[in-house]
Amino acid sequence: MFIDNASSDWTEGILSDIADITMGQSPSSSSYNEDRNGIIFFQGRAEFGFRFPTVRLYTTEPKRMACTNDTLMSVRAPVGDLNVAHTDCCIGRGLAAIHSKDNHQAFVLYTMFSLKKQLDVFNGEGTVFGSINRISLNKMPLLIPSSEKLDEFEALVSPIDAAIRNNYDEICYLKQLRDSLLPKLMSGELDVSNIDF
Template sequence: MFQELFITNADPNWRTGTIINLGTVIGGSTPSKAKPEYYTKNGIAWITPKDLSINKSKFITHGENDITELGLKNSSATVMPEGTVLFSSRAPIGYIAIAAGNITTNQGFKSVVPNDEIGTAYVYYYLKQNLSMIERLASGSTFKEVSGGTMKSVPAIVPDSKTIEKFNSFCLPIFEQQKVLETQNQTLAGLRDSLLPKLMSGELDASAIQL
């Protein structure tokens, strides 16, 4: 649908702008690792590129570690709303996911909080479609990175509201179904990982189960 609406049948009269015409670009931060009180297992979601390298899902709620309110207060991390499109800007460039709840990230991201009139789906697929272009804009001697200024200047097409509404109406129920299925898959994977060692060690006996 993205290909059909915005590439194959793109309107030459659509406005050309930059990413900031699609949403607000927000970087991340890492609370001091020397302060254990800044981190927790059940706090404010805090995502790193490593989390997206492990979790290949479209939607993400939490990473390996959360941060505490104190950690948030004593860093420049920003809480971003559900629907934010996370974009890893270094090490490596181009991991993309959608926040399934309020979320923060480390400095390895230049995330986009979509404007209400644009929506998450268009920003998500626009970044995926233009990943190669964004990678070419990266700079750095030690490793390539997309800076905040560079991300904000990435060229973007701003379609008319009717076409955006059509696309969002198409994507919304599909995204909701994908989110539910991913949550179910993660729950089942967690059950497998907790039960399998017990079955292998004999702690649990499944011999009486009728299949």
């Protein structure tokens, strides 16, 4: 819709024209915990999944925050890996949060996917550790369609993104159910021998 069918009247711009970028800052490591105490914390891409990061750590001293549905991008090698914030969370120095300025968050996410080749330039060669800073990220060039075209895109893609989110939530619930029931079944605490299938 935007790559192969670009219109000549679309504006040439940069990423900061359509999005606000928050570079992560790591809290004190003494504030980290796995006990659900404080705010969900993602240090970098290690927690990234298919679409949403896996919650592992929390922090009681959040520094920089990402909002629900913000695009999360790895800013250290490998630069450019993407996920979506499932909920408000704290982000560490390995991540940036990219938030739409005009409520076209799906366009921002898929624009970031389309910038993968440009972002690959920031991955180091040989022994150089790849990274990207806020200035370079803000200046990433892109074409900006009209507001009407962006609204059309959001109307088309948002239900798909919502379905992905709902499926993810159901998968998480089923995993939690499995993890609570399986040990009880294996130990014999739950007896299912009399259930007629």
